[in-house]
Amino acid sequence: MSIASPSASSSAPSRPPLPFASRAEHLVGSVIDSSVAMLAAYDHDIVKFGMGAPAPDMLPAEDFARLANSVFTPESFTYGETQGEPVLIDALLNYLQETGQIPAEHFGNRDRLVITTGGMQGIDLGFKLFVSPGDLVLCEAPTYTNGSATALSYEAEIAEVPVDDEGMQVDALEDIVARAGRAPSVIYTVPTFQNPAGVTMSLARRQKLLDFAHRHNSVILEDNPYGTLRFSGEDIPSLSQLSPNDPLIFGVRTFSKFVAPGLRIGWLDIDPQLRGLVINAKQTMDSCTSLPTQHMVAKWLNDGNAETHVAHLRSSYGERKATMTAGLERLFGDEIRSTDPDGGFFLWVTFNDETINTEDLMPVALEEGVAYIPGPAFSQTGDFTNALRLCFASAAPDRIEDGLQRLRRAVDKYTST
Numbered sequence: 001m002s003i004a005s006p007s008a009s010s011s012a013p014s015r016p017p018l019p020f021a022s023r024a025e026h027l028v029g030s031v032i033d034s035s036v037a038m039l040a041a042y043d044h045d046i047v048k049f050g051m052g053a054p055a056p057d058m059l060p061a062e063d064f065a066r067l068a069n070s071v072f073t074p075e076s077f078t079y080g081e082t083q084g085e086p087v088l089i090d091a092l093l094n095y096l097q098e099t100g101q102i103p104a105e106h107f108g109n110r111d112r113l114v115i116t117t118g119g120m121q122g123i124d125l126g127f128k129l130f131v132s133p134g135d136l137v138l139c140e141a142p143t144y145t146n147g148s149a150t151a152l153s154y155e156a157e158i159a160e161v162p163v164d165d166e167g168m169q170v171d172a173l174e175d176i177v178a179r180a181g182r183a184p185s186v187i188y189t190v191p192t193f194q195n196p197a198g199v200t201m202s203l204a205r206r207q208k209l210l211d212f213a214h215r216h217n218s219v220i221l222e223d224n225p226y227g228t229l230r231f232s233g234e235d236i237p238s239l240s241q242l243s244p245n246d247p248l249i250f251g252v253r254t255f256s257k258f259v260a261p262g263l264r265i266g267w268l269d270i271d272p273q274l275r276g277l278v279i280n281a282k283q284t285m286d287s288c289t290s291l292p293t294q295h296m297v298a299k300w301l302n303d304g305n306a307e308t309h310v311a312h313l314r315s316s317y318g319e320r321k322a323t324m325t326a327g328l329e330r331l332f333g334d335e336i337r338s339t340d341p342d343g344g345f346f347l348w349v350t351f352n353d354e355t356i357n358t359e360d361l362m363p364v365a366l367e368e369g370v371a372y373i374p375g376p377a378f379s380q381t382g383d384f385t386n387a388l389r390l391c392f393a394s395a396a397p398d399r400i401e402d403g404l405q406r407l408r409r410a411v412d413k414y415t416s417t
């Protein structure tokens with residue numbers, strides 16, 4: 001088991017001699033988010049496989065431009081209800097029911113949904129409610145470190161649970177807990193089309209994870225931004241679907257990946273018993289999520305856009321993933337191992353040559369005109385030095401091909417020096 005040191009994967013910001021709270025020591029930077037500013041500093045063409053954002057041609061910007069005028073009314077320029085605009089909650093509940101994304105037991109139950117300012121706010125609310133300083137939080141390794149960093153910001157101790165092709169290795173949990181000498185308050189997981197590995201937790205493991213959580217009274221923070229984006233294979237029910245009316249499951253969802261991240265709208269799917277506390281916690285953060293944006297999203301859903309849009313995303317991302325896996329196979333062959341996701345945004349590539357350090361390779365790759373996120377960005381302990389994450393969603397197939405050829409050149413240059 002590795003207990004994370006707070007600044008393992010990021011440079012520590014400067015600290016003037018001020019009376020900082022103890023939690024300020026635990027605010028680690030996100031390598032993923034800072035890559036946006038880093039790329040802005042380059043003025044040559046770069047194929048962006050780094051950030052997990054939909055490609056500009058996949059964003060329904062024109063739909064929203066048409067809707068914008070109709071929501072810019074005085075009513076949407078004031079404060080709203082903290083739990084979200086009723087019109088959005090109703091539209092969202094309809095969408096989730098029609099697409100079978102919630103169990104039948106929850107149909108019609110508006111009290112399960114709380115609108116958040118992106119999935120990140122949902123994650124923050126979960127850890128804020130359930131983590132006291134020194135609590136144990138289990139995270140996948142590799143994991144979405146913006147999630148684990150949020151646990152650290154509440155002064156959690158993180159234990160990492162390895163991930164393989166079937167997701168989190170749930171059989172390792174009891175040993176980890178025995179070694180830590182205490183049960184986790186929260187288990188943070190991205191079980192479906194995981195970020196960064198793209199893998200999906202099997203049904204058997206989901207059931208074991210639920211058993212484990214019930215045995216130890218641990219909350220499962222189920223972060224599920226990519227679940228709608230399956231392009232192959234059979235659907236596997238989310239943990240929330242598998243265990244309806246379960247207060248131990250804190251479901252975090254977002255519109256960022258299947259509509260647009262710039263909207264900054266997400267939602268929680270939680271047991272209504274938690275609603276009051278969640279609302280109190282959100283009030284101390286932002287009072288309410290942006291009203292004009294909530295009204296736009298509600299109209300977009302009510303106009304029936306989601307189904308065709310998501311179908312388009314699924315087929316395009318399926319094609320992009322196939323282009324990427326074929327290109328990797330052709331250009332890198334048995335130099336690498338790669339995951340083969342059935343949905344979502346990401347591939348996880350590991351070089352068989354363990355001396356390849358993807359952080360050191362990065363400047364060479366950027367010079368050649370291709371960006372990715374190095375493996376150590378996905379662990380608070382800085383592991384995975386010979387791995388990298390590639391996002392196949394952000395570039396059209398011909399750009400993917402081009403980007404992989406640039407990556408090939410970068411690896412050749414790097415290994416020849």
Ligand code: PMP
Nearest residue numbers: 052118119120144190195254256
């Ligand atoms: N969780 C995971 C696993 C993600 O990949 C992301 C986005 N990269 C988020 C949460 C954050 O979502 P949002 O942009 O809606 O805050």
